[in-house]
Amino acid sequence: MLVTYIEAIRQAMDEELARDKNVLLMGEDVGVLGGAFKASAGLQEKHGADRVVDMPISESLIVGAGVGLAVQGMRPILEMQFIDFITCGFDQIVNMAATLRYRHGGQTACPIVVRGPSGGGVHGGLYHSQNPEAWFCHVPGLKVVAPATAYDAKGLLKSAIRDDDPVIYFEHKFLYRRIKEEIPAEEYLVPIGKAALRKEGRDITVITYGSPVHAVVKAARDMAAEVDIEVIDLRTLLPIDWATVKGSVRKTGKVLIVHEARLTGGVGGEVAARIAQDCFEELDGPVMRLAARDVHTPFAPAMEDYVLPNQEKITEAIRKLAAY
Amino acid sequence: MTEQKDRELYRWLRLIREFEDRISALDKQGKLMGGVYSGKGQEAVTVGFCHDLRWDDWVFPLHRDLGAFLVKGADPKRLMAQIFGKRDGFAKGKDSYLHGGDLANGIFGATSMLAATLPVAAGMAYKFKIRKEDRVAIAFFGEGASSRGDAHEAMNFAGVHKLPVIFVCENNFYAYSTPNELQFGVDDVADRADGYGFKGEVVSGNDLHAVMKTAGKAIARARKGEGPTLIECKTYRYHGHSEHDRADYRSEEEVITWESRDPIFLWENYLKQRKYDIAAIVKETTEEVTRIVEEAVAFAEASPFPEGPEAMEDLYAMPIDTEAR
Numbered sequence: 001m002l003v004t005y006i007e008a009i010r011q012a013m014d015e016e017l018a019r020d021k022n023v024l025l026m027g028e029d030v031g032v033l034g035g036a037f038k039a040s041a042g043l044q045e046k047h048g049a050d051r052v053v054d055m056p057i058s059e060s061l062i063v064g065a066g067v068g069l070a071v072q073g074m075r076p077i078l079e080m081q082f083i084d085f086i087t088c089g090f091d092q093i094v095n096m097a098a099t100l101r102y103r104h105g106g107q108t109a110c111p112i113v114v115r116g117p118s119g120g121g122v123h124g125g126l127y128h129s130q131n132p133e134a135w136f137c138h139v140p141g142l143k144v145v146a147p148a149t150a151y152d153a154k155g156l157l158k159s160a161i162r163d164d165d166p167v168i169y170f171e172h173k174f175l176y177r178r179i180k181e182e183i184p185a186e187e188y189l190v191p192i193g194k195a196a197l198r199k200e201g202r203d204i205t206v207i208t209y210g211s212p213v214h215a216v217v218k219a220a221r222d223m224a225a226e227v228d229i230e231v232i233d234l235r236t237l238l239p240i241d242w243a244t245v246k247g248s249v250r251k252t253g254k255v256l257i258v259h260e261a262r263l264t265g266g267v268g269g270e271v272a273a274r275i276a277q278d279c280f281e282e283l284d285g286p287v288m289r290l291a292a293r294d295v296h297t298p299f300a301p302a303m304e305d306y307v308l309p310n311q312e313k314i315t316e317a318i319r320k321l322a323a324y
Numbered sequence: 325m326t327e328q329k330d331r332e333l334y335r336w337l338r339l340i341r342e343f344e345d346r347i348s349a350l351d352k353q354g355k356l357m358g359g360v361y362s363g364k365g366q367e368a369v370t371v372g373f374c375h376d377l378r379w380d381d382w383v384f385p386l387h388r389d390l391g392a393f394l395v396k397g398a399d400p401k402r403l404m405a406q407i408f409g410k411r412d413g414f415a416k417g418k419d420s421y422l423h424g425g426d427l428a429n430g431i432f433g434a435t436s437m438l439a440a441t442l443p444v445a446a447g448m449a450y451k452f453k454i455r456k457e458d459r460v461a462i463a464f465f466g467e468g469a470s471s472r473g474d475a476h477e478a479m480n481f482a483g484v485h486k487l488p489v490i491f492v493c494e495n496n497f498y499a500y501s502t503p504n505e506l507q508f509g510v511d512d513v514a515d516r517a518d519g520y521g522f523k524g525e526v527v528s529g530n531d532l533h534a535v536m537k538t539a540g541k542a543i544a545r546a547r548k549g550e551g552p553t554l555i556e557c558k559t560y561r562y563h564g565h566s567e568h569d570r571a572d573y574r575s576e577e578e579v580i581t582w583e584s585r586d587p588i589f590l591w592e593n594y595l596k597q598r599k600y601d602i603a604a605i606v607k608e609t610t611e612e613v614t615r616i617v618e619e620a621v622a623f624a625e626a627s628p629f630p631e632g633p634e635a636m637e638d639l640y641a642m643p644i645d646t647e648a649r
Contacts (some may be wrong), residue, residue: 050454056484057426061477064443065450068461071427072451092443092474103435105416106638107427141639164641239646292618 001185006176008150008183009039009115012157015078017047023161026053026062027079027116036081037117037176059085061130063092065161066112067100069152075161080116084171085132089114097166098141110141110146115157117173118146119255119260120308124173128302129297129304131210131261136168137238137270143192144238146170148213150181152235155190163192172211172255172260195241197248198267201230204321205248206314207271208258209234215311216258223315227322242274247276253284256321258309261289285324327600333371333532334595335609337588340367340391342613344402346621347390347407351567355625357409358420359542362563363388368587369494369557371395371534373462376543382448384441384463386494387422388561392464397429404620410627415629418638438469442491448490449482453549459466460546461489467556468499470513476596479554486551490542493556494529500565501573506573514556523553529557530587533594560585 006321016023025040025047031054032150034041044052055062066076070134080086086093093114098111120129123260143165147153151170160167198213206229208216213233230248234240249255255275257268257287272287293307325333344364351360363370370391374383377396385392393403398414406413406424414433415424425433434441445463450461469475470493484490493513497504510516517524527538535557542553560582564571596602 049449056477056480058443058477060474061443061446061481063476064440064478065447065481068444068447068449069451072448074451076447091437091440095437096440096444099419099435101641102434102638103415103419103423104425104638105414105418107414107425109641111641143640143644149354170370193646210603236646239644241646243646243648 001183002180003150003183004177005150005153005171005179006035006037006039008154009157009171010041010043012154012161013040014046016158016161017043017051022074024051024053024069024074024175025079026055026066026076028055028057028081030054035079037173040079060092063089063112063114064096066114067092067097067110070110070112071108074308075111077113077115077161080114082128083116083118083128083132086114086116086132093136093142093166093168094139098139099306101165102141106179110166111164112166113157113160113169115169115171117176118170119172119174120304121174121211123298123299123301123304125299126296131170131259131292133168133170133237134261134266137267141166142238143167143236144170145192145236146210147235148172148175148210148233150179150189151183152196154183155188156192156235158194159189162265164188167192170210174211190235193236193239193241195244195246197231198231199229199231201228201252203228204254204256204318205230205232205252205253206256206258206318207232207234207245209237210260212258212260212309212314215309215314219311219314219318223318227318229318238241240271245271245275246279249279250282253282254321254324255283255289256290258290258314258315258317260292260308262294263289264294266291285321288317288321290314327348328597329506329601330598331596333375334503334591335612336371336375336395337367337532337548337591338609339613339616340370340394341588343390343394344618346617348563348567350621356407360567361388361421361565362567363390365562365582365586366494366496366559367391368532368535369492369529369559370464372532373490373492373539375536377539378459378464380430381459382432382445382461384432384434384445385422386438386460386464386466386469387436389464390422393422393426393431396431398426398431400616400620401528401623402426403448404624405627408624408627409629410624411630412623415586416634416638418635439465439472439474442467443481445489446478446482446487447597449487450485452488453485457486458547460543462492463489464492466499467495467497467504468502468507469515470516471507477490479516479520482552483522486549488546489552490539491552491554493554494559495556496559496561498565498571498574500569510526512556514554517554520554520614522554522620524554524556526556526558529559530585530590532587593606
């Protein structure tokens with residue numbers, strides 16, 4: 001069936017709510033309104049107000065309550081209306097949920113999913129454009145995923161809901177209604193911890209995730225005559241699929257890492273460091289990174305374009321790398 | 325109450341006190357690592373709230389509530405091993421003092437971020453409510469923690485859904501060194517309950533009778549679906565914030581005043597009023613709690629420390645190896 005990225009998310013939640021009575025969805029305006037972006041449209045009507053819960057504007061409470069439910073064997077999906085607001089629940093994620101199992105010596109699991117719309121390119125301004133995934137990739141005990149396709153959005157969310165560990169699920173709002181894809185009518189899962197090969201190539205590996213996957217694939221196709229590019233979509237950012245990453249780098253010898261989140265302290269730094277150390281002998285050029293400029297994501301169109309990566313910047317970076 | 329229950333309550337007060345005293349002594353002997361947070365003087369609060377709970381109710385103790393652990397059913401031996409950082413502790417040595425809960429007995433392990441357990445308790449109580457389970461959650465916090473947003477967010481949510489959770493504020497007048505008048509502008513933390521749409525009560529936290537009466541009513545209301553209660557117990561910690569804190573910010577006079585209201589002393593007076601054989605009760609109880617604590621210390625000392633590589637265990641319930649395929 002042909003679905004948008006956001007419809008894939010809605011279907012994943014709908015199916016899991018139907019499959020398992022322990023699954024709940026909690027967040028601001030997720031019930032009667034069906035979510036600010038309609039990601040949960042119709043779910044309260046179908047699954048009940050006890051299980052699709054309109055929460056007060058209290059992100060810390062939303063995550064903390066989720067932990068209390070998880071200890072009781074429930075599997076709450078906790079929506080941040082915009083992922084930018086995850087900072088208000090930061091302590092509950094990194095100190096409460098991520099350490100829960102560890103500080104209890106393995107007595108319990110913590111099956112929660114924290115999800116919400118991330119990303120820029122929609123003129124959302126400072127607090128509706130953020131990509132805060134790197135903060136959470138620094139936290140042991142969490143798993144972090146960022147789907148780029150409708151297929152993955154559904155399959156990864158279903159896996160996240162069934163996972164016994166806390167999963168932070170970054171969906172990209174730019175993709176919500178801009179991509180439409182055929183997905184299987186029957187049930188499927190996408191495993192956490194496994195990258196996807198989006199395009200095979202021999203000359204350069206571009207490692208990316210989230211919204212830029214589409215610009216990278218398009219750039220790779222457009223440049224097919226000059227350079228043969230391999231595109232890896234990480235999909236899971238914690239833990240990163242090192243086997244796939246290294247396998248590709250060993251083949252091509254050249255790497256560009258692209259993400260929409262800021263450069264400094266971003267996921268790309270970790271990927272670059274691991275490649276530099278583990279694939280040093282196979283490298284034919286510097287490990288390069290293209291990311292947002294080290295500034296907040298501004299509102300006015302020209303400034304936002306200036307700050308965020310796009311196909312033009314990707315093409316330019318690939319040419320630079322190819323010249324080595 | 326029956327003589328048996330009166331004596332049982334006395335035994336719990338004394339066991340907690342013995343535990344606290346022994347831990348302080350062990351700390352002075354250099355046998356413990358890290359922060360040690362004595363709750364000596366506050367025993368009546370945890371005994372009063374936990375004694376009549378059922379096994380499947382939950383407690384969310386704060387960092388000086390080892391009484392909640394003991395009364396709710398934690399094995400004293402494992403509790404002592406937890407405090408020693410040994411492998412037989414609830415956290416298997418992964419975190420200190422009371423951060424490792426005993427989940428099988430409904431005891432949740434706190435983080436150091438005070439009041440962070442209140443949203444967790446509220447969430448659990450939400451489950452009790454929607455599943456129509458006849459259970460309650462007791463969330464302990466200090467008056468200092470009442471300043472944190474988590475306390476507000478949790479109470480607000482509990483008020484919205486009339487959740488079976490009791491918020492127990494142990495007001496011992498100092499958050500580390502900071503006195504009440506620099507912590508909040510209200511007279512009593514319990515006043516805040518009005519803002520959440522449920523009842524707030526103030527009780528003497530050193531008077532076990534008063535605590536039990538107030539706790540009993542609140543727990544009964546919660547079980548009947550009548551919602552949460554905020555109960556502020558005015559009490560006092562004899563020691564500093566932790567054992568290395570000399571608590572010079574308080575006057576000796578103030579400490580002596582509170583020692584004259586000692587919860588164990590008050591309970592012994594009550595036992596005397598009931599004309600029980602107090603000498604025999606004291607003797608018998610002293611022997612019993614001394615033995616329990618001795619055994620707990622021996623167990624903890626004999627328990628091994630975890631090995632270095634055990635640091636990597638218990639992180640994920642479903643670990644994923646992505647290094648090689």
